[in-house]
Structures are given as structure tokens and as C-alpha cells.
Amino acid sequence: MTCLEAQSNIMAFIEKKLPDDVIPDFVKHMRYCKNCREELEIYYTLIVGMHQVDNNQELSQNFAKDLENELNRLEHRVKQAKRFKFSTFGLVFGVAVVFLFFVYNQCLDKVYNIEQRMKLEAQGDTYFYDTFGSEMSVCLNDIVQEVQIAQKPKESTFYEKLREYQLTHPESEETESDE
Ligand SMILES: [Zn+2]
Structure with a gap:
């Protein structure tokens, strides 16, 4: 001045x-x-x-x-x-920094979630397993049980099979015994 x-x-x-x-x-x-x-x-x-x-x-x-x-x-x-x-000014600046940090973290969370979802979707089965896991396992158990039940009698009755074979081919046995 x-x-x-x-x-x-x-x-x-x-x-x-x-x-x-x-x-x-x-x-x-x-x-x-x-x-x-x-x-x-x-x-x-x-x-x-x-x-x-x-x-x-x-x-x-x-x-x-x-x-x-x-x-x-x-x-x-x-x-x-x-x-x-x-x-x-300091107060406003401080609040702004905290706010930006919060928004930044939120964005990181969102990006992380999106990445996780994309990974899960890429894995297909795993993604659906998360949503329908319990139903799927019940389905699988039922199928396995059904298959086991269907297969069990066939394996256990070997003699029944043999008898069945003998009944359907009675001639072959007779000719073999003759010779
Ligand atoms: Zn002066």
C-alpha cells in the first residue's frame, strides 16, 4: 500500500x-x-x-x-x-475428503461385487448351485436311488437270469447233453 x-x-x-x-x-x-x-x-x-x-x-x-x-x-x-x-474451509475440505473416500469404497465394493457375479456367471453350474443348490442335490439323490433300485434286482438274481435263458433256449441244452 x-x-x-x-x-x-x-x-x-x-x-x-x-x-x-x-x-x-x-x-x-x-x-x-x-x-x-x-x-x-x-x-x-x-x-x-x-x-x-x-x-x-x-x-x-x-x-x-x-x-x-x-x-x-x-x-x-x-x-x-x-x-x-x-x-x-478445513471443515468443508475434511468432510469432502471423507465423503469421497466413502464413495470410492462404495465403488470398490460395487466393482468387486460385479466381478464376483461375472465369475459366478462364467462358472454357470456353480452360479445356479448357489440359487438352486438344495433342490439340485435332492434331484441327484433321487436319480441315484432310482438307478440303484433299478439295477439291484438284475445283479442279485443271476440264477433267475440263467433260468430265464434256459427257458428261452430249451433246445440248446438238450442237444448239448445228447452229444
Ligand atoms: Zn505512508
Whole structure:
């Protein structure tokens, strides 16, 4: 901030209408520039003093101290606002990160599920076994039992078979015995 800019803001400062974005530079300039500080003190004493007289207020004993207090007050207020802005930003940023992480995890889960489903579908039988497993095993048991029941009598009755053969071919036995 140049001296011209600083001095053009003196009236706004005294009337407490200094914009927040100008305050830090203005306060800094008034701390380090002797000329502008003198100018500010003169205007401050004149205008604030006149205001106090106009309103029948008790005249300040130390305008320089009042001015310093006012500069400190403004500086502190801007810093507070900045800190609040930063913490708000931090909070929003933090929430955004957590949210994105959550969404990312959800996406990973979805991709994993889709991959698993694709694998299961590729395996065909296994996929259906998951859904119809119990019915399928019952079916298989029944078929095995049916087959066993159907096969058992044929194997056990060897002599019955032999008799059956003899009954259907009675001549062959007779001719064999003759010779
Ligand atoms: Zn200056």
C-alpha cells in the first residue's frame, strides 16, 4: 500500500467503514510509515474529538492510545475472520475428503461385487448351485436311488437270469447233453 492509498483511506478508517480486505495493509502501513501515522493521528484527534464534543461526551485524554487500540481491534477482528474462514474451509475440505473416500469404497465394493457375479456367471453350474443348490442335490439323490433300485434286482438274481435263458433256449441244452 502506497502512502497515497493509505492516506486516502484515513477517513474511512475514522468512520469505521474500512473494507476488511484493506484493513491488514492499512494497519501495517500505519505501524511502519511515520508520515502517514502522523497524518492519521491528526485527523483522528480532530474528527473523533469534534464528534465527542458534538455528542457532549467526555473528551478523550489520550487520542494516540485510542487510535492504537482501534488499530489493534481492527487487526484482531480481521485475523479472527480469517481464522474462521480457514477453519470453515478445513471443515468443508475434511468432510469432502471423507465423503469421497466413502464413495470410492462404495465403488470398490460395487466393482468387486460385479466381478464376483461375472465369475459366478462364467462358472454357470456353480452360479445356479448357489440359487438352486438344495433342490439340485435332492434331484441327484433321487436319480441315484432310482438307478440303484433299478439295477439291484438284475445283479442279485443271476440264477433267475440263467433260468430265464434256459427257458428261452430249451433246445440248446438238450442237444448239448445228447452229444
Ligand atoms: Zn505512508
